[in-house]
Amino acid sequence: MTRDPAEVSGSHRQAARERAFRLLAITVAALFLAFASVGGVFVWYDHSARLVAHTHEVRNGIADVLQALTDVESAQRGYVLTGDRSFVERVEDGRQRAEAELDAVDILTADNPEQQTRIIALRGLMAKRLAVVDETMAQRRSGDAVAAIRTVRQGEGVAAMAAVRRIATELEAEEAQLLAQRARQATVIRSALITLLAGFALALTFLFVRSQRELSLDREVEADTAERLRALLADRSLLLDEVNHRVKNSLQQIASVVRLQSRSVSDGATREALEKTLDRIMAVGRVHEQLYKSGGQVGAFDAGHYAKALAHDLVDSLGRDDVQLTTEVEAHVLDLRQAVPLALILNELVTNALKYGCPADRECRIHVGFGTDGQDYRLSVSDDGVGLPKGFTSQSKKSLGMRAVEALARQLGGRLVVEQPEAGAAFAVIFPRSP
Amino acid sequence: MTMRIMVVEDDALIALDIVSLLEDMGHLVVAEAADACTAYELAEGDRPDVALVDIRLAKNTDGGKLAQKLYDLLGVRSLFVSGSITEDFRVQMAGINPVGFLGKPVTRRTLGDALRGVTQH
Incomplete structure (x- = not known):
C-alpha cells in the first residue's frame, strides 16, 4: 500500500x-x-x-x-x-x-x-x-x-x-x-x-x-512537506485542466454533430427539435464552463449569475431585439448536484417564454427571477405575452419541455408552479435549499 | 464583412461544424488543417485574414506555437478555439495580438461575437 x-x-x-x-x-x-x-x-x-x-x-x-x-x-x-x-x-x-x-x-x-x-x-x-x-x-x-x-x-x-x-x-x-x-x-x-x-x-x-x-x-520537514504539497497540488491542477479540456471537447463534439444534423434536415419540425436539443446541450456546457472557469473557485456554482447569463444568451441567440429581458437574481452558491437540473429547467422555461409567450410578431417582456423563498429557492420565469390556453395546468400539456421541467423539479426535491397572472404566463420552480 | 478564414482543428466533425457556421455567416473558409505544419504551409500559400486555431492539434503539435509563427512570419492573427484556455496561456499569447479566446462548446453567437473582434482591433 x-x-x-x-x-x-x-x-x-x-x-x-x-x-x-x-x-x-x-x-x-x-x-x-x-x-x-x-x-x-x-x-x-x-x-x-x-x-x-x-x-x-x-x-x-x-x-x-x-x-x-x-x-x-x-x-x-x-x-x-x-x-x-x-x-x-x-x-x-x-x-x-x-x-x-x-x-x-x-x-x-x-x-x-x-x-x-x-x-x-x-x-x-x-x-x-x-x-x-x-x-x-x-x-x-x-x-x-x-x-x-x-x-x-x-x-x-x-x-x-x-x-x-x-x-x-x-x-x-x-x-x-x-x-x-x-x-x-x-x-x-x-x-x-x-x-x-x-x-x-x-x-x-x-x-x-x-x-x-x-x-x-x-x-x-515542514519545508519538505510544503514542497510535496505544492507538487501534489500542481499535479491535481494539471489533471483537473485535462479533465476540463476533455469534457469541453466532448460537449463540442456532441454539439457539432447535432448542429450538422439539424443543418442537413429539410423538415422544419425536425430541425426545431434538433435546435432544441442543441440548446439543451449548450445549457449543460455553460454549467460546466461556470464550474471550471479558470481562476474561480472550482465547483462553485452561482445560480443567480448563471440564470442571468443563460437568459441573456438565449434571448440574444434568437436575435430578438424586440424582447425586453429583465432579471432579478440573488447570488447563491448551489450544490453541484443542483446545477445541471436547474440549468435545464431555466433553458426550457426561457425557450418556452420566447417561443409561445413572445411570437415573432409582437413585442414583449420576459422576467427571470432567482432568490430565496423561506427555506426554499425560487426560480421564476414570466412573460407578458399571449398567455396560456384557458384551463392550462402543467398536467394538461404534455410537451417534452414541460414534462422535462416537472421531472427536473422533482429531481431537485421541489415542484413546478403554474401561476395565473393577469397577462402572459408565469412559471416558478420551488425547491429546497439543501438537496 | 466577408473574411478569408483558415480553420485549424484536429477533430473532423468539429471542423466541419465550424466551417459550416462560418459559411453561414458569409465568410470564406480558404484552408482547413488538422496539425500545425500543414496549417502553416497552407497559410503561406493562401494568406488568410484570420486563423481559427485549436490549441491541441493533431500529430501532437501546438496551436499556440503555430499562432506565434503565423503572426510573426505572415502577420496572420489568430482566434483561439479550445476547451483548455488558461490564464497562463492568455498571458503568453498577449504579444501576438490574438483576435480572441473562445471556449468550447462554440455557438453561432459566441463565434460571431469573437470574429467581430477582428474589425475592432
Missing part, C-alpha cells in the same frame, strides 16, 4: 515536533531543579561561612579575656610598687572586661560541651587569680607593702594565671581545630557549588543545542 507522501512527511514532522517539545519540557524541569539545588547548596555554604565567622569571634573573645587579665596583673603590680590609686581603677576596668568577655565566650560556645567544661574551669581559676589580686591590693592599701609583696611571692596568683593561660590555650586549640574543619567544609561546599553550576550550564547547553537541532529538523 502506498501512502500519501504528504501524510508520511506529516508524521515525521509530528515526531520531530514532539521531540522538540519533550526537550523543551526537560529543559524547563532541569532549570527548576538547578535553581532549587543551587539555592539549597548556597544556603548550606552560607551557614558554614557563618560558622567560620563564629569561630573567629570565639577566638577573639578568648584573646580578649587573656588581655584583660594581663592588664589587671600589670595594674596590680603598679599599685603595689607605687600606691598610686589610679591603678585601682585600671584593675577594676580589667576585671569587668575579663568577666564580660568570658560571658560572651560562654554564650558563643553554648553548643560545645567540651568548651563549656573548660570555661567553667577557666571561670574558677580566673576567680582565684582575681582573689589573690584583691588580697594583695588590700594589704598595700592598708600600708603593708611588705605583706603585699610576700603574698605575691607565694606565687598562688601566678600559678592560677598559668592555669588560666593553659586552659585558654586549650580553648583556643579546640577553636582553631574547629575553624580549620569548618573552613575545609566551606571550601568543599564552594567547590561543589561551582561544579554544580558548571554541570547545569553544560546540561542546559546540551539541551538547548539538541532542541535547536530538533526545531531545525522540524523546519526542514
